[in-house]
Amino acid sequence: xxxxxxxxxxxxxLTSLSRSELRKHLRQRRRLLSxxxxxxxxxxxALNLVKxxxxxxxxxxxxxxxxxxxxxxxPYIAMAQRKGVHFYLPVLHxxxxxxxxxxxxxxxxxxxxxxxxxxxxxxxxxxxxxxWSLDAVLFPLVGFDENxxxxxxxxxxxxxxxxxxxxxxRLAPKLIGLAHDFQKVGELPIEPWDVPLHSVVTDKRxxxxx
Numbered sequence: 001x002x003x004x005x006x007x008x009x010x011x012x013x014l015t016s017l018s019r020s021e022l023r024k025h026l027r028q029r030r031r032l033l034s035x036x037x038x039x040x041x042x043x044x045x046a047l048n049l050v051k052x053x054x055x056x057x058x059x060x061x062x063x064x065x066x067x068x069x070x071x072x073x074x075p076y077i078a079m080a081q082r083k084g085v086h087f088y089l090p091v092l093h094x095x096x097x098x099x100x101x102x103x104x105x106x107x108x109x110x111x112x113x114x115x116x117x118x119x120x121x122x123x124x125x126x127x128x129x130x131x132w133s134l135d136a137v138l139f140p141l142v143g144f145d146e147n148x149x150x151x152x153x154x155x156x157x158x159x160x161x162x163x164x165x166x167x168x169x170r171l172a173p174k175l176i177g178l179a180h181d182f183q184k185v186g187e188l189p190i191e192p193w194d195v196p197l198h199s200v201v202t203d204k205r206x207x208x209x210x
Contacts, residue, residue, distance in 0.1 A: 149188030
């Protein structure tokens, strides 16, 4: 007996979902990727990041550890470290709730789980790097569109941390969202508090945001 398998919703169907429904659907879809599919996507992502002009002169880049099916930036990290690029992980700020600071990320760095269960370096005044001093920030998206609309996990940490970029864009690092290409949807509303992206990079291509 053949088994019927529901086809994934089209972009039109996705735009009819609420933000919470859309977030649930896209997170579930990326969690269904096999390890082989994730590995292939990560390598393709790295090759597309290397081509991104927003990163050509970047020496201090914030990164993330993949979780919940997020696309893995580690192949790009390995490529860029050989060229002298320094990487940093976000750390929940213990004094300013809802904001992030950034600590160096390298082989052997000690990590502990934060309150969300995500590994991060210990907060240290001597090691943290403020948001404005980064050259670029690579962060995971749950969903995105070609106009710069994006859907995150809903915590608002990056929006609060980089809110200054709306007022002083020349001081802001390049903000680059990373995702699997199937996470692109037809259109997402841009909220007043959303920090604008410079680009989105996937395993398929680079999307420059006007």
